[in-house]
Amino acid sequence: MVIRLLRVVVPVVVLAASVLIGWRVLAPAEVLEPATGAYPVAVTLPPGTTGKTTMAPLIVDGRIRVYAGARLVKADGPVQAETMYTPLWSYRRWPQRLAGVVAVAATVVTRWSDGEVVALDGRTGEPVWRAAGPAAGSFTGRTGSAAVWAPPGLHTAGTSVLIAGGRQLTARAAADGTPRWAVTLPPGCGDGFVTAGGRYVCAAGAWDVLTGHPVRGWPNGPFSAVGCDVARSGCAGLRDGSGQGWLTGGRRPERAPRLDAPDATAAGDLVLSPAGGAVTAFRAGREVWRWAGAARVLGARAGRVVLLAADLRAVVLDAATGAQRAAFPLYVPDERVEPWQPDAWQLTDGFLAVQRLGPDAGGFYTTDPVVVAAL
Known part of the structure; x- marks a missing residue:
């Protein structure tokens, strides 16, 4: 009798234990x-x-x-x-x-x-x-x-975080989550970006990031943002549906023909053009400084423009004058020194982080592909 009882009880106990373990592993947590x-x-x-x-x-x-x-x-x-x-x-x-x-x-x-x-x-x-x-x-x-x-679907604007999903765009206070406004975007808007002048922009138009109200007088999309911070926020410029460039640091876009060039980017009120073996800075269409050498513009922060030179050095320039403040190779000590390509990066007031790909862009550069540098 006892043996029969054990034959019945033991499988039940094992099954119950398995269910409990499965629940603890798979249950929402x-x-x-x-x-x-x-x-x-x-x-x-x-x-x-x-x-x-x-x-x-x-x-x-x-x-x-x-x-x-x-x-x-x-x-x-x-x-x-x-x-x-x-x-x-x-x-x-x-x-x-x-x-x-x-x-x-x-x-x-x-x-x-x-x-x-x-x-x-x-x-x-x-x-x-x-x-x-x-x-x-x-x-x-x-x-x-x-x-x-x-x-x-995530962007920042001042003290707000903007959350986009489907056709809904919601602004919340980043500190406590308080809803600030919400709008239903037009069809075909897609995920947009936030300009340095405080506008959320998508293919169908622009909205004020403080109120959520639509803003008139913008060129026709779809748009290509340039000179952005992470999360496609703080963008200093854009190119419209016809490829024309505009600076977006103000409340309304400002036409910038120098930004029409596909390789040009924006930084504050500057258009930076890496062409002809140099990086040239233009303000209101006029050249204000030139740095000699082939380079990619990584961005501008805290009054500095940061370049990635062809020899894979980070070059830090004064944004107002173009004077070189610093230059150093983007390799850590004792790291193998071979060619690599930049894939993505973050630029802050004091640091730069760059994700590196191998020379053929088919994989990462080493098992630790992101190099971090002080500026």
């Missing part, structure tokens, strides 16, 4: 590992490379590096660390996939495949607010560069 150490101190360093990372970092608040994984977001620091360190904090949602990340000051805003938006305190990793939204795409790539440097 959020796992937070908050920071236990001190928040890194912001530092000013001499120009030069500081380290390299396996994943693409979003540099936040000049103090930490935030990384995107398929189902988690995590941070380490300080920014100038030579390699990736044990996370200061991490946040995971199961079974959802991470769609993108943006940051405003020390607030890190994450968006997930189920449309949930969760804002984290970058100093601790603790959630500070959350909001529901339309379903989003999901994580792609190995390093997470698209999620942190060009997140679909």
Whole structure:
């Protein structure tokens, strides 16, 4: 009798245990590992490379590096660390996939495949607010560069984060998630960008980022943004549907014929043209300075223009005069020195992070493809 009972009970117990384990593994869950150490101190360093990372970092608040994984977001620091360190904090949602990340000051805003938006305190990793939204795409790539440097449907504008999904565009205060406005976009708008002058622009028009009101008098799209910060925000210029260039640092676009050239970009009120073996800066159509040498313009921040020279040096110029402030190779010490190609990057007031591809652009340059430098 006892043996028969055991034959019945044991399989039931095993099945129940399996169900419990399966539930614990597969059930929807959020796992937070908050920071236990001190928040890194912001530092000013001499120009030069500081380290390299396996994943693409979003540099936040000049103090930490935030990384995107398929189902988690995590941070380490300080920014100038030579390699990736044990996370200061991490946040995971199961079974959802991470769609993108943006940051405003020390607030890190994450968006997930189920449309949930969760804002984290970058100093601790603790959630500070959350909001529901339309379903989003999901994580792609190995390093997470698209999620942190060009997140679909996520943009920043001053103290606001803009969330786009379907035809809905919503602005929320980054600090506490307070809704500021919401609009329904016209058909065919697509995911747009935010200009330095405070406009959200898509193929069908422009909207004021403070009020959500439509703005008239814009050229016809579709548009190609130039001179943007990460998350396609703070864009200094655009080219319209006919290929004409416009500066977008003001409330209304300003025609800039020098920006018509496909390789030209914008930085503040400057048009930067890397052509003819030099980088030339134009203001109001007139040349104001010229740097001799072939280079790609990586952007402008804090009164400086940053170039990637043909010999893979970072060159830092004074934006007003073109005077060279610094130049250094974008390799860390003891790293193999071979040709590579820039794939994506982030430029902040004090740092530059560049994701590097191999010479044939068929794969990453080494297992730690992102080089970080102080400017």
